[in-house]
Amino acid sequence: MSRITLTIDGQTIQVEPGTTILDAARAVGIEIPTLCYHPDLSLRGSCRVCMVEDVRTKRLLASCVTAVINGMEISTRSSRARL
Secondary structure (H helix, E strand, C coil): CCCEEEEECCEEEEECCCCEHHHHHHHCCCCCCCCCCCCCCCCCCCCCCCEEEECCCCCEEECCCCECCCCCEEECCCHHHHC
16 A cells, blocks of 8 residues: 655654654654544544644544544644634
């Protein structure tokens, strides 16, 4: 399978398909806060502490449950994501 290329906070990275935004960010040392996330539990995304902004669509996304998409541009630092 082809790797997926995306940008998080201006840093372009490549990850495997099916990787969440949270895992992609952590792989390159970008910290996104979490509350309900735990790797041994099923993913829910219910607390919304890990929200990030898709720069192109302006949508807020729960990073722990959102799979990356090729060409995605994510901001963890936007004013909307930090609210």
